[in-house]
Amino acid sequence: MAKYDNSFTDELRQRLSLVDVISRRIQLTKKGQNYWGCCPFHNEKTPSFSVNEEKGFYHCFGCGEHGDIISFTMKSENIDFKEAIKELADMAGIKMPEYKVKSKAQIEAEENYFQITEKATQIYQDLLYQDIGKHALEYIKNRGFSDDMIKKYRIGYAPKNNIISARFNNIKIDKLTATGLVRIGDYGPYDFFRDKLMFPIFNAHGQIVAFSGRSLDGSEPKYINTTDTELFHKRQTIFGFNFARDAIHKNNRSIIVEGQIDAIQMQMHGFPETVAPLGTALTEDHIAILCKSNRNIVFCFDGDNAGQKAAIRACTLVLPFLRENSEVKFAFVTGGKDPDEILKNQGESAMRKIIDNATPLIDFLWESVNKNYLVNTPGGRTSAEKYLKDCISKIQDKIFQNEINEEYNSRKFNQWHKWKKQEYKPDVKLPDIDVMTINLIKSIVQTYPEITEKYIDFLTSLNISFDDNVQKTSLDLENAEKFIVSFKLQRYTQKLESEKQQLLKNALNGEKYDSELLEDLNKKIEESNRKLEMLLDMNNK
Numbered sequence: 001m002a003k004y005d006n007s008f009t010d011e012l013r014q015r016l017s018l019v020d021v022i023s024r025r026i027q028l029t030k031k032g033q034n035y036w037g038c039c040p041f042h043n044e045k046t047p048s049f050s051v052n053e054e055k056g057f058y059h060c061f062g063c064g065e066h067g068d069i070i071s072f073t074m075k076s077e078n079i080d081f082k083e084a085i086k087e088l089a090d091m092a093g094i095k096m097p098e099y100k101v102k103s104k105a106q107i108e109a110e111e112n113y114f115q116i117t118e119k120a121t122q123i124y125q126d127l128l129y130q131d132i133g134k135h136a137l138e139y140i141k142n143r144g145f146s147d148d149m150i151k152k153y154r155i156g157y158a159p160k161n162n163i164i165s166a167r168f169n170n171i172k173i174d175k176l177t178a179t180g181l182v183r184i185g186d187y188g189p190y191d192f193f194r195d196k197l198m199f200p201i202f203n204a205h206g207q208i209v210a211f212s213g214r215s216l217d218g219s220e221p222k223y224i225n226t227t228d229t230e231l232f233h234k235r236q237t238i239f240g241f242n243f244a245r246d247a248i249h250k251n252n253r254s255i256i257v258e259g260q261i262d263a264i265q266m267q268m269h270g271f272p273e274t275v276a277p278l279g280t281a282l283t284e285d286h287i288a289i290l291c292k293s294n295r296n297i298v299f300c301f302d303g304d305n306a307g308q309k310a311a312i313r314a315c316t317l318v319l320p321f322l323r324e325n326s327e328v329k330f331a332f333v334t335g336g337k338d339p340d341e342i343l344k345n346q347g348e349s350a351m352r353k354i355i356d357n358a359t360p361l362i363d364f365l366w367e368s369v370n371k372n373y374l375v376n377t378p379g380g381r382t383s384a385e386k387y388l389k390d391c392i393s394k395i396q397d398k399i400f401q402n403e404i405n406e407e408y409n410s411r412k413f414n415q416w417h418k419w420k421k422q423e424y425k426p427d428v429k430l431p432d433i434d435v436m437t438i439n440l441i442k443s444i445v446q447t448y449p450e451i452t453e454k455y456i457d458f459l460t461s462l463n464i465s466f467d468d469n470v471q472k473t474s475l476d477l478e479n480a481e482k483f484i485v486s487f488k489l490q491r492y493t494q495k496l497e498s499e500k501q502q503l504l505k506n507a508l509n510g511e512k513y514d515s516e517l518l519e520d521l522n523k524k525i526e527e528s529n530r531k532l533e534m535l536l537d538m539n540n541k
């Protein structure tokens with residue numbers, strides 16, 4: 001039987017959720033810390049099979065079966081270790097390693113690696129407090145870092161010259177290049193990090209696997225990270241995780257911010273459960289690692305457009321990890337450019353407000369769909385519905401998937417398809433009546449009570465005050481009435497025209513419109529115009 005080195009099986013355990021894998025066979029329900037279901041290994045009607053997601057093992061209190069993700073796959077499918085590994089690797093979407101045992105040489109190489117990174121960190125730490133690192137120290141102090149913080153996170157300074165290649169000249173060059181600290185160029189070895197503020201990147205065991213260097217002269221990119229090595233994989237490493245792990249467990253959630261300095265400042269100022277991806281791209285590996293502890297994540301993004309985009313990306317990445325009781329939220333920093341700035345200028349309480357007011361995933365997804373698609377047009381709605389459907393299909397927890405589906409169906413009905421349940425009621429505003437016309441109407445009303453009586457409904461609908469005294473009209477009764485009738489006809493035509501415009505506007509926006517209604521309006525307008533012409537003709541005679 002082939003042996004696989006622990007790091008591969010560890011990776012499988014890290015990448016895959018035991019609950020997900022077991023849920024493919026039996027239904028699990030969360031009760032307290034554990035998930036429970038009916039044991040697949042013995043016959044039972046009441047659940048005594050418990051799964052501990054965080055620790056990664058299952059235990060049956062009925063028959064005593066016990067094991068982890070690999071033994072579960074072997075036993076439940078009756079396959080051997082190698083086949084189980086293969087199946088789980090497929091599930092996790094990772095490649096099977098070649099037959100691999102950690103050799104003595106490999107173990108030695110790892111030891112060398114950590115010795116070099118550890119010693120390099122010490123060198124960088126010393127240099128930060130020497131003359132050569134003065135500008136770096138000044139920079140980090142200006143960012144609000146105390147000496148204690150600098151010490152805790154082991155921040156240092158990499159000078160312009162090739163300090164690592166020079167100080168480690170007794171070590172074989174390939175060992176140095178293996179750490180990514182030294183490269184070989186046309187003129188020999190040179191340091192990868194030069195004139196950079198250095199942040200060590202720790203693995204879960206607190207060993208230094210890589211570095212992130214911040215530029216100090218304003219050059220871009222702001223941060224460069226060690227390129228991937230045997231022991232460092234950027235996509236699978238979360239900055240600050242070694243410090244945050246206990247707090248993520250204790251506070252039952254993690255907070256993800258965009259930058260490393262943000263993560264450190266958050267950890268130091270009341271949010272010890274905060275981490276950051278390395279560089280800007282969040283990966284599903286990052287989320288998988290966090291979801292091992294719990295599935296409650298607050299994504300905290302800068303309030304700019306880039307932050308919005310990153311949030312949408314994070315949302316699609318996190319969907320497969322969601323469970324019915326997951327609490328995933330999205331917070332956007334407003335009133336400052338990032339959490340670091342908020343903490344510095346407004347303090348912890350302002351930051352806590354931002355985190356506490358974070359939008360739940362279900363609302364965030366809905367809002368972003370409404371923002372990014374023209375949901376007031378049929379085409380836009382179709383695309384938006386398709387996008388939502390794709391998102392929902394990513395959710396693997398069936399109960400939660402149904403729940404979110406129903407919620408969105410009701411929102412679609414209430415917010416997108418309102419017209420389906422409402423009768424068409426045009427909201428039209430007629431043009432104001434000019435002062436001369438108002439005065440003429442007033443004088444007619446004062447002069448001829450019989451006309452007022454006859455057209456009282458129309459006259460009151462005009463919202464004119466008839467209380468004040470005006471001059472009597474010089475028009476005779478017949479012409480006065482004709483004026484009122486023609487005015488009434490004009491207003492009526494205006495109202496019909498306005499309704500027609502509204503209808504056409506709605507139709508352009510993609511709303512359902514009634515062609516019969518339009519035809520009817522056209523007929524009425526024509527008729528009203530004809531009546532008006534007749535009336536005016538009579539006037540001219």
Ligand SMILES: [Zn+2]
Nearest residue numbers: 039042060063
């Ligand atoms: Zn059992």
